[in-house]
Amino acid sequence: MRMNRIKKYIAISSFALLFAACAVPSVTSKKENTNTPPSYRDSQDTLNSAKIKWKDFFSDPYLVSLIDTALRRNQELNIILQEINIANNEVRARKGAYLPFVNLGGGVGVEKVGKYTRYGAVDEVTPLDGKPIPQNLPDYLVAANLSWEVDIWKKLRNARKSAVFSYLATTAGKNFMVTNLVAEIANSFYELMALDNQLFIIKQNLEIQTNALEIVKLEKKAAKVTELAVRRFEAEVLKNQSRIPRIQQAIIETENHINFLIGRFPQPIQRNSWTFIDLVPDSIHAGVPSQLLMNRPDVKQAELDLAAAKLDVKVARTYFYPTLNITGAIGFEAFNPAYLVSKPESMMYNIGAGLFGPLINRNAIKATYYSANARQIQAAFNYERTILTAYIEVANQLSNISNLKKSYDMRSKQVETLTRSIDFSTSLFKSARADYMEVLLTQRDALDSKFELIETKKMQMNAMVNIYRALGGGWN
Numbered sequence: 162m163r164m165n166r167i168k169k170y171i172a173i174s175s176f177a178l179l180f181a182a183c184a185v186p187s188v189t190s191k192k193e194n195t196n197t198p199p200s201y202r203d204s205q206d207t208l209n210s211a212k213i214k215w216k217d218f219f220s221d222p223y224l225v226s227l228i229d230t231a232l233r234r235n236q237e238l239n240i241i242l243q244e245i246n247i248a249n250n251e252v253r254a255r256k257g258a259y260l261p262f263v264n265l266g267g268g269v270g271v272e273k274v275g276k277y278t279r280y281g282a283v284d285e286v287t288p289l290d291g292k293p294i295p296q297n298l299p300d301y302l303v304a305a306n307l308s309w310e311v312d313i314w315k316k317l318r319n320a321r322k323s324a325v326f327s328y329l330a331t332t333a334g335k336n337f338m339v340t341n342l343v344a345e346i347a348n349s350f351y352e353l354m355a356l357d358n359q360l361f362i363i364k365q366n367l368e369i370q371t372n373a374l375e376i377v378k379l380e381k382k383a384a385k386v387t388e389l390a391v392r393r394f395e396a397e398v399l400k401n402q403s404r405i406p407r408i409q410q411a412i413i414e415t416e417n418h419i420n421f422l423i424g425r426f427p428q429p430i431q432r433n434s435w436t437f438i439d440l441v442p443d444s445i446h447a448g449v450p451s452q453l454l455m456n457r458p459d460v461k462q463a464e465l466d467l468a469a470a471k472l473d474v475k476v477a478r479t480y481f482y483p484t485l486n487i488t489g490a491i492g493f494e495a496f497n498p499a500y501l502v503s504k505p506e507s508m509m510y511n512i513g514a515g516l517f518g519p520l521i522n523r524n525a526i527k528a529t530y531y532s533a534n535a536r537q538i539q540a541a542f543n544y545e546r547t548i549l550t551a552y553i554e555v556a557n558q559l560s561n562i563s564n565l566k567k568s569y570d571m572r573s574k575q576v577e578t579l580t581r582s583i584d585f586s587t588s589l590f591k592s593a594r595a596d597y598m599e600v601l602l603t604q605r606d607a608l609d610s611k612f613e614l615i616e617t618k619k620m621q622m623n624a625m626v627n628i629y630r631a632l633g634g635g636w637n
Contacts, residue, residue, distance in 0.1 A: 185481045186527060188534040190474070193467060193541040197450035197548065201556055209448030211456040211632035215343050218443070218629060223431045224350050227423055228343050234424030235342060241335045248328035255324040259317030261309035261487075268302045301501060304492025304509070311487060316479035323472035330465035336458035336636035343635035346422050347626045350432065353415045355619035357434035359612055360408045363401055366608045369583060370398050373600060393601060401608070438618060442625040447559055447632060453551045456633030463540070463547040470533070470540040477533040480526045483518035551631065558628035565621045572614045579607035 200206075210218070219225055232238065273296055274280045312318055374394040380386045417427045454460055489512035493501045500507045519526055586603040629635060 185478055186530070188531065190534060191538045191541040193544050195454065195544075195548065197453065197552060200449055201447050201559055204447060206446050206448060208446035209452050209456065209632060210443075210446045210629060211448070211452070211634040212637075213629075213634060214637055215635045218634065219347060221350075221433075223433065224347060227350065227419060227430070228346050230425075231342055231346055231423040232339065235422060236424055238335070238338060238342060241331075241338055245328070245331050245335060248324070248331040252321065252324045252328050255317070255321035258320065259310070259312045261307055264306045266304070266306070268300075270300045272298045272300060274298075295496065299496045300494065301496070301498045302492060302494045303501060304490050304494070307487070307489045309487045311485040313485055314479040314482050316476050319472045319475045319479075323469045323476065326465045326469035326472065330462045330469065333458045333462035333465060337462060340458060340630050340633065340635040342422065344626050344630035346419060348623050349415055349419050349422070350430075351437075351619055351622040351626070353412065353419070353430060354432055354434040354437040355615050356408055356412045356415060357432070358437050358615045360405065360412070361434075362611045362615065363404055363408065363608070366604070366611075367398065367401055370394065370401065370604055373604065374398055393598075397601060397605065438615070440618065440622060442562070442621050445559075445562065445625065445628050445632075447555055447628070450552050450555070453548065453555070453633060457547075457551045458633060458636055460544075460547050460551055460633075463544040467537070467540040467544045470537040474530075474533045474537050477526075477530040480529065481519065481523070483516045485514065485516050487512070487514045489513065551633075554631040555628060558624055558631050561624045562621070562628065565617060565624055569614070569617045569621060572610065572617050576607070576610045576614050579603065579610050583607055 215228060216225055219228070310317065374391070377386060377390050377394050381388065381391050416430045419430055420427050454464070489510070491508075491510040493507045494509045495501050495504065495507040582603045586600045589599070
């Protein structure tokens, strides 16, 4: 009775200790806020330009060819693709973790026990097939070993799901990079076209200024103007000539940047820049803000990272619980290799199970659990920040497109007015009804206005590209 009582107390104590080991410290998690405004500035637009494939969004064949090449050859994109393969292999590894592990192997050894020991005494009096057991006893073994952690708390399955979400997040990250790559090539291409137009304008303007310089020289010979006028016109010509090498250098650098993005060494970029000023930005449909959660790859990536972080917290929590391990082996073992297959008595097997839980010094488990929870809170804030960033980017670009259109219309009128003023000022100068400074300033203002018009057109095209990217277009 006393022994039964002791066994009962031991069992109760064991269960009490096991229950204590399962106690999990409390933490404060965060619920993400995915609410978005109903629209952009009361817009009722339900169509979304992000759904348009990039090959249909960009109509320039040279630009389409560049983007297509970049998506195949860009080194950074190919590096990301290998990251996706690594994440996929991690999923496969996690999947195998909750299945039984079976190993097949063999071994050989020799043993000599003391005669005056329990096993030595048995060997002395126990014959086998009428022969005594050898003192130097060999041991041959061929067996299959099994080990299996039974996933009673879904620790291994949640770890696999977390790896799946991380894999999908890596894929979304690749899509986000594709979106940015498409936008960067398009913006650089339009910048290159703008530089070509600025170079053409400055050369065209130099012809006008050179002709004006000749007129001033003739006026000086006629004693109508002084040497100062000639020098001022010469200085203006030299100033604009010095701008040509800077523009040419900018063209080379922009070409090389595009070449880098498409993964090749520097070479000329084909384009038809003379159509640049006539380009009209496509109409953009922004849809509703809630569509950003599905269309923007970075928002999707943040969502998947958060889902993985939540599962990591669950996985870290299970380390406070007992682990059930099952081990076993089956095979053949004998001191003579001939007995391994000829004697059925050589078969051996064992199986066992153990339930173990952490009891003392759980600081490492607590630290892992607290860190996993902190990462989940970080991921929730990052998800909210990514949504907010996406909304603000779209709102900014919608406003930018509207204001740039107004600016371009006014600058077009300015260029038209100043271009006509050049001929007027030159005629008035010849008839001595205007001084040389009026001619000089009119030419300078006309050149600056043309440069600003080209710059505004480039900004318009960039805004069209940027809102397409901000909406989540370009990766599909």
